[in-house]
Amino acid sequence: MKLWGGRFKEDTDELMDLFNASIDIDSLLYKEDIEGSLAHVQMLEKIGIVNSEECDLIKTGLRDILLDIENGDIEFSISDEDIHMFIERLLIEKIGEVGKKLHTARSRNDQTAVDLRLYVKKEISKIKLLIHELMTSLYKRAKENTEVIMPGYTHLQRAQPIRLSFYLMAYFSMLKRDYIRFDNAYKLMDELPLGAGALAGTSYETDREFLRDILGFEEIMGNALDAVSDRDYVIETSSNIALGMMHLSRIAEEIVIFSSKEFDFFTLSDKYSTGSSIMPQKKNPDAAELIRGKTGSVYGNLLALLVMMKGLPLAYNKDMQEDKKQIFEAIDNFKISLSIMSKMIQTMIFNKTRMFEATQQGFLNATDLADYLVTLGIPFRKSHEIVGSLVAYAIANNLTLEEIALDKYQEFVTEIDQSVYDILAIENCVESKKSMGSTNMISTLEMLGNAYNWLEENR
């Protein structure tokens, strides 16, 4: 008979047991479940529901179960429905009737809520470390490569020449926001739900402050009904993961494109590439593609959670059982993607010559030419138009802007003089960017300095 089966006349159908059971998923929470129970029993002792002998017995029982699970001595069984019922049954088997006292003054509703919150909090801490690690990889490669110049793109068309460091630091900036976002989510979820009972609180004089302290929460959830109904923290974490994976998908896309034969900017390490079963020459950026592909999966997790919670009346509904599968999967995919991306970044080769060559074709200095005309007194919108015509002329004659003769320039604007060729030199185009946050050397070094400080402060 089920532990809750007192009022039932018929056993549940076998297929129903299979359908209903969540233990294949929530067994992942065994550690947090035992952690929560250890805290709960100590609280029960403190308020006199169990005596100190009973408390010790239960604590020892729980710790034994933890060891058994970690040693692989116990198999989870579907007939136990979920990890909570599983551990409670083991405990009763192990220590007898006393074990039946553990579930006093709590419900599976607040128990599962505290387990999952403990789990997600721990995982966020791991995620923050991995983000920090990837940021460090980006920072290091940026620091090593301040001299490297590459094309900057908009619409995948060459736009303006930029430093590789500046490019890498754009991703650093995105990841920094991700880090803060996880921090914000952590703080908002750092509230104890345990003690809410089924939905209304309990009729025991429980000590929730004691539970909060022992389980390491910052606050106590102030409304029991909310405490057992709330999955905001799961969705917010999943949403932050979706945003983070979106960022990774962008680097991934650029790794794929920049590793193509046509671009040939990046060469991936063999360690993070794979071959083809049929085409012997192939070396494929599988890791980057998989990260890009898993972005869809992670979006799916977020949507599943949002859809699951939509329109659910208070308090607990069984629909919410699906939350764990989704968030576990999202967390796992994000963590491994962060690690792999970090290693790819660390080990890839930047083909500097090829990147610089690529800045020579495509009129990446056209904006600088337009800005030069502004210094000659031509309003920008007009100078833009003149340079447009010069580009059209250059294309028609298969020239670069540097190759247009001075007298030709002067046909367009008489004031143009020899100095135009300095303006047009790609290195100068990079260095001429003077605004704060731009791609010139001073700005780039400043970014790197700030990044170093941030990484140190958040170590």
Place this chain on the structure above:
Amino acid sequence: MKLWGGRFKEDTDELMDLFNASIDIDSLLYKEDIEGSLAHVQMLEKIGIVNSEECDLIKTGLRDILLDIENGDIEFSISDEDIHMFIERLLIEKIGEVGKKLHTARSRNDQTAVDLRLYVKKEISKIKLLIHELMTSLYKRAKENTEVIMPGYTHLQRAQPIRLSFYLMAYFSMLKRDYIRFDNAYKLMDELPLGAGALAGTSYETDREFLRDILGFEEIMGNALDAVSDRDYVIETSSNIALGMMHLSRIAEEIVIFSSKEFDFFTLSDKYSTGSSIMPQKKNPDAAELIRGKTGSVYGNLLALLVMMKGLPLAYNKDMQEDKKQIFEAIDNFKISLSIMSKMIQTMIFNKTRMFEATQQGFLNATDLADYLVTLGIPFRKSHEIVGSLVAYAIANNLTLEEIALDKYQEFVTEIDQSVYDILAIENCVESKKSMGSTNMISTLEMLGNAYNWLEENR
């Protein structure tokens, strides 16, 4: 060394192997992979790439592997990357050099394409059976309950009285469309991709008609590049599942609401209900809630697939590896949801008295009253307004329409006579619906007759 590792100098990183491997998921395809290889090797024999002895050796090898897997004698290993490489390696270990001939004239790209197509086709057949089964359950309960009258709702407000059978047959109609939709998808995907090679076809004179016949496809994919890039069939199946689960979620929602103490229309079997760990009186419609909750999961699968394929250049990209996890999960959730729903429908008790009682309150006969006024020559829009006022009067005086006195009625419309009370009787309101497809007995019996025929024809 990887089977494709000829050109590589460094081994892949361990974390990369873990990240890259799909064997934990695609091992589910072992049967289809061997089925495809058996067909392929026979074709290779037919066109003279392997001789008949080699063919037999390979066939025996493959069948032995199949047996070993089914007997649980082999463990899948992450170092084998995917099920295809795994089986090829086993084959070579088993039968030696000859095994190395199997992969002639094919690529993993067309191999995985044919495996997954074979799998999805089989699963669609199973899904169709399960839909048929649920339709049969609905049909049977409808047939048993033609006399039962319940409130029909719009906006969850009582609207008009209807037959329970008529209500159940609405879901029958939805599921029939689902059935046809899966049938359409099946026909559209019933094309052989094998023989497409990596993307361009192969340089062997392969016999794709032979492959088509032996593997049971209707057509052959006419463009090799499309054959290896196409995942339409996965998305279309996933999309049909999403629609089907949406239908199930609607029944599920109504089961939850109708099983509430307040409605009390349905009583679920103990077999498909569960209890509470803390509240001894609880009997919860968990199965229905889980189906509703899994709808989010299934939507997530569809979106993951759509996102994965968005903007992917031709032909194969590693992103596509994520397709299997999503579709396997969606199929499994849909199949078990169909089964459980079928059993719930079969075993639930309809609380007929309560349902009929519920039609007595809430002015469900107001439309009939309005229609009656039309027969007295009042335009409908005006008669609607008059009945609106009558309802307001009834609410104010805490009456039902049946309880309003005739002289009161005549204050509103002088032509109203005694026959109004016949009009207002709930049973008459049900029977008075005369249009095709309506809730009266004749229409309902006609629906049941059509349903029976359809179920027989599609058995």
Place this chain on the structure above:
Amino acid sequence: MKLWGGRFKEDTDELMDLFNASIDIDSLLYKEDIEGSLAHVQMLEKIGIVNSEECDLIKTGLRDILLDIENGDIEFSISDEDIHMFIERLLIEKIGEVGKKLHTARSRNDQTAVDLRLYVKKEISKIKLLIHELMTSLYKRAKENTEVIMPGYTHLQRAQPIRLSFYLMAYFSMLKRDYIRFDNAYKLMDELPLGAGALAGTSYETDREFLRDILGFEEIMGNALDAVSDRDYVIETSSNIALGMMHLSRIAEEIVIFSSKEFDFFTLSDKYSTGSSIMPQKKNPDAAELIRGKTGSVYGNLLALLVMMKGLPLAYNKDMQEDKKQIFEAIDNFKISLSIMSKMIQTMIFNKTRMFEATQQGFLNATDLADYLVTLGIPFRKSHEIVGSLVAYAIANNLTLEEIALDKYQEFVTEIDQSVYDILAIENCVESKKSMGSTNMISTLEMLGNAYNWLEENR
């Protein structure tokens, strides 16, 4: 010719103009665009790109355009592509050649980035006010109704009796998290992108600190490439809206269910209900249903944004033009939903008698009985089982727990005495909940006190 058309030989196709134009959407940003340009031109003056006369001319021109738009004197035209080009063209028409200087040292990429950020920041402030307003409505109704007792539900089955105030305050808690989440998002997005140029910075010595101060940002975006590529703030806002709408959809669902004839807990004001075109008696909770329905729409906006940004290479890509439609729509739907919900809450009638009656049936006191047995020395898990049997007995004999005779109780547990009937009284079940955050009067008043303080502090 387009303002950017210098290098083009052919005009764009008409259909292309229609497809490409975003002005039908981004015209909403006219105010922010002008605000940004006013700041930009003052900065240009400060660094000597325009003189003070030119600056005044441009400022006057821009302000005139603002007035013209607000007076409805100008029609947006698709041939202008977007609001930025539109205003620049108007300016040049109005003040001549000087107008052509405005676009110096900026690009549409950083211009659109600053416009949208200004807009979203303003809207978040409005959203926070509306959340505060809804929280106030919930608080007020909760404060008025501390004596009202209703059933608390899990799985939509009656679970334990709770106070209406306690129920309403659960939603208050959710909305408080929403408020904080918007606050966090605001702080993270409060960085100036203007000055980033196209992607690399500009070759003018722009003063971004000046721009920051004048436009009211807290920080300056430190990497130009990131500044023009970033849409995190749009997605994070959209994600917060999705979470917030999920909360509203839960209240909405309960309004729909609780307004049904069967529950009859809430009566909506006529002001927020509608009727039927055919059924004269109907009064439908349309507003609640629409909020629930729009939740799907808002989820769709979030998905669209995430999909749009997935795998986009740096920096600006035209795909990103779709961001505005999505976020404008999400914001509008959320704002009006918050307002309507607030008004519904303020005006609805709580049917207190009916709610209390509903606590009398369904064994909502069973947990209290189990807890009572614990005080008699029975371990909880065992007492749960006993009460399960008592409930089964009561159902079989059509009794409530209060109606079971004492000697019958003593057959189950001999120690049970007369005091059991006190335990079972519903009011006592509510008051007996002693834990922090529970439904008893003291806890509820504490919640209300905290709520009041929070509302005051965040006014």
Place this chain on the structure above:
Amino acid sequence: MKLWGGRFKEDTDELMDLFNASIDIDSLLYKEDIEGSLAHVQMLEKIGIVNSEECDLIKTGLRDILLDIENGDIEFSISDEDIHMFIERLLIEKIGEVGKKLHTARSRNDQTAVDLRLYVKKEISKIKLLIHELMTSLYKRAKENTEVIMPGYTHLQRAQPIRLSFYLMAYFSMLKRDYIRFDNAYKLMDELPLGAGALAGTSYETDREFLRDILGFEEIMGNALDAVSDRDYVIETSSNIALGMMHLSRIAEEIVIFSSKEFDFFTLSDKYSTGSSIMPQKKNPDAAELIRGKTGSVYGNLLALLVMMKGLPLAYNKDMQEDKKQIFEAIDNFKISLSIMSKMIQTMIFNKTRMFEATQQGFLNATDLADYLVTLGIPFRKSHEIVGSLVAYAIANNLTLEEIALDKYQEFVTEIDQSVYDILAIENCVESKKSMGSTNMISTLEMLGNAYNWLEENR
């Protein structure tokens, strides 16, 4: 007062009117609404509810309203709630009391169902035409370019050389499936809902066969409850659009990549490109990017619809009002994307020389070399490994496979002879593909022939 307002005491709040109104969206259905009403009134005459004079009056009134709307003489007003109430009010204003008879024997529930079905059916027909048009564009460009050879890619790495025609025909194949999918959806939705009344049928002897014939439906919906609750056809259409846009997003992605300076395979017409506000040289593939970006939007529409319908009890709920906005938007985005894509394909220049050059680097002939070794008696898996080593050797020595000397080849495999160089010639690699559906000339011409026939048959 609202037309349904008989029982209401208070008017709806102004904000509620704004929130509730759908007329800003569903006014798009004015034509279908009038079409449906014209059919309905003729049916009412046929069964004697209105006489022939009344019928003529109503018909004339409706046709006048149609003209007025099409001439822009009437403004839709939010106070009219929806297009149905709007037209009914106008009719009553125009022709007096007789107009009040039109709504006899129908409800807004079946009225809106028939309107939307008529609309979606028409739009599907238009979509099929546009798909046919795009297929024709692909076919024509493929037919003109059978001689053009380009690299085929997997993982965006050069894989094997293919014909441009073969590449274009891969998209043709995808679109053909889209076409069939819309056809299937059309057939499944081609059922008349009108006559279902509010949910239960009507008490008039309506003639639904007459309605079916006059409105051009194939079947009649057999269950009234299903008829008013069903939005399957909206979701299925939206889902087909999502799949179709996914296909377009793939071509779009390749257009963006292939138009980059680095690839330089395609040159877009100026007509479908745009420039930059700051960088005078830019020519951007905006149209392709927008299609890619709108794919997210269209996915969002699908999700919104699925979420909206999830868990909705029967029959009509106000949530369903949101369906129109979503499907209208998806249809519009898909139609314009198909048109623009067709025009881009028609007008783009294929840079043949550049494409062929690209096949010379990247070992695209490695598979052919491996296949050649198979003909020398080496099992494929081994020959794959040997070629892998040869590629590694070539990379190390900066050679192509064609440039490796014969004696070097013979160090790897002694049997290799001079004929290897023929094998390696790119044109031969293309032509050597012999399997059905491959890239060689004969297969390609066959594809083109089949395509021509299909286009003709489906004209």
